[in-house]
Amino acid sequence: MSEKNYLADKFEADRGRLRGVAYRMLGSLPEAEDAVQEAWLRLSRADTSGVDNLSAWLTTVTSRVCLDMLRSKKSRREDALLDGGPEPSVSGEEAIERETILADSVGLALLVVLQALSPAERIAFVLHDLFDMPFDEIAPIVERTPDAARQLASRARRRVRGGEAPLDAAQVAQKSVVDAFLTASRTGDMQGLLAVLDPNVVVRADVYAGGGQTRELRGAEKVANFYDGLAKAARTALVDGKIGAVVAPRGKLYLVLDIKVENGKVVEITAVGDPERLAMMAFGLTDL
Numbered sequence: 001m002s003e004k005n006y007l008a009d010k011f012e013a014d015r016g017r018l019r020g021v022a023y024r025m026l027g028s029l030p031e032a033e034d035a036v037q038e039a040w041l042r043l044s045r046a047d048t049s050g051v052d053n054l055s056a057w058l059t060t061v062t063s064r065v066c067l068d069m070l071r072s073k074k075s076r077r078e079d080a081l082l083d084g085g086p087e088p089s090v091s092g093e094e095a096i097e098r099e100t101i102l103a104d105s106v107g108l109a110l111l112v113v114l115q116a117l118s119p120a121e122r123i124a125f126v127l128h129d130l131f132d133m134p135f136d137e138i139a140p141i142v143e144r145t146p147d148a149a150r151q152l153a154s155r156a157r158r159r160v161r162g163g164e165a166p167l168d169a170a171q172v173a174q175k176s177v178v179d180a181f182l183t184a185s186r187t188g189d190m191q192g193l194l195a196v197l198d199p200n201v202v203v204r205a206d207v208y209a210g211g212g213q214t215r216e217l218r219g220a221e222k223v224a225n226f227y228d229g230l231a232k233a234a235r236t237a238l239v240d241g242k243i244g245a246v247v248a249p250r251g252k253l254y255l256v257l258d259i260k261v262e263n264g265k266v267v268e269i270t271a272v273g274d275p276e277r278l279a280m281m282a283f284g285l286t287d288l
Contacts, residue, residue: 004044010054011040017055018062024126025066027111027252035065059133063123063141070119112237112246112253113160113283124149125156161284167243174243174261175286178236181259181266182245185231193224198265208273209255223269238284246283253278 015036022032039062051057114122120142127133127141128149135146135153142149167175177196184192197220205215217223233249234257245257255273259266272278 007043007048007054011043011058014055014058018058021059021126021131022062022066024111024114024130025063025122026069027115031069035062035069038065056137059127059131060137060141063127067119067123067141070122110160110285112248113285115253116283117156117159120144121152121156121159124152125160128153129157159282159284167286171243171286173264174259175236177261177264177266178243178245178259181227182231182234182236185227185229185234188229190224190228193227194220196266197223198262198267201266201268203269203271205271206274206277208275209271210273236286238282238286240282241284243286256281 018036018039019029019032022035023029026032026035039058042061042065043058048054048057114126117125123142124135124138127138128135135149138153139146139149142152144152180192181196183189184196199220200218201220201223203215203217203223203226207214209215217226231245231247233254234245234247237244237246239246239256239258242258243261244259246253247255247257255271256278258270258272260268260270
């Protein structure tokens with residue numbers, strides 16, 4: 001077998017794992033594919049005769065490519081992860097379906113939270129906490145010492161968890177209600193929705209969430225009919241330290257649901273889609 005064919009076979013064996021690494025860092029399947037493709041180009045041009053662990057080498061190269069992409073986005077003030085871009089190995093409906101499945105398996109809320117991290121924090125957290133890479137290997141990628149890389153991951157971990165303190169009893173109770181509401185909505189369980197909604201529940205949406213105008217719904221039946229089968233891309237999350245939900249189709253933050261719970265029932269939902277307001281919010285996960 002020629003050297004080129006050997007490298008190609010090794011790369012293909014690692015492609016799925018590398019795509020998973022890149023997707024968690026970039027939050028976009030097309031961009032993850034771009035990063036993996038760039039890793040292949042670098043591999044094809046590199047002298048790997050002295051590389052003992054090619055899989056680790058590819059992980060490092062892919063991570064550096066992702067870090068460069070994240071820094072480029074930040075310098076252009078493009079905080080949102082963009083759609084589009086070349087799709088080397090998939091296209092059209094297949095790409096959309098694959099990204100939807102991948103986003104759900106990774107965790108939509110996690111992808112939203114990761115977007116709030118700095119590029120270096122994101123790389124350190126993903127490589128260490130999600131892929132168990134040691135800090136002495138992460139350090140050269142983020143251009144820090146191992147101790148500084150450890151601090152990056154620690155800071156990112158606190159932000160991902162929404163702070164170090166666990167949920168208190170009130171938050172746990174509220175989360176169970178929000179979870180029940182979202183599950184009933186995703187599955188089209190009308191009786192489940194009615195069971196968790198206060199009879200006088202109110203839903204308000206800003207211009208962005210309301211399709212160009214502010215909207216308001218009142219009453220459990222109207223709200224249940226509206227949310228019947230709707231919240232497929234919504235996941236429970238900490239929003240500014242309170243239990244709420246993020247709506248993130250294919251991992252891209254679209255809007256936030258500020259959900260108020262009283263006496264075990266949802267009494268008010270405020271849907272926020274204003275990009276400026278979303279950019280000012282702090283997100284955290286509820287299940288870490």
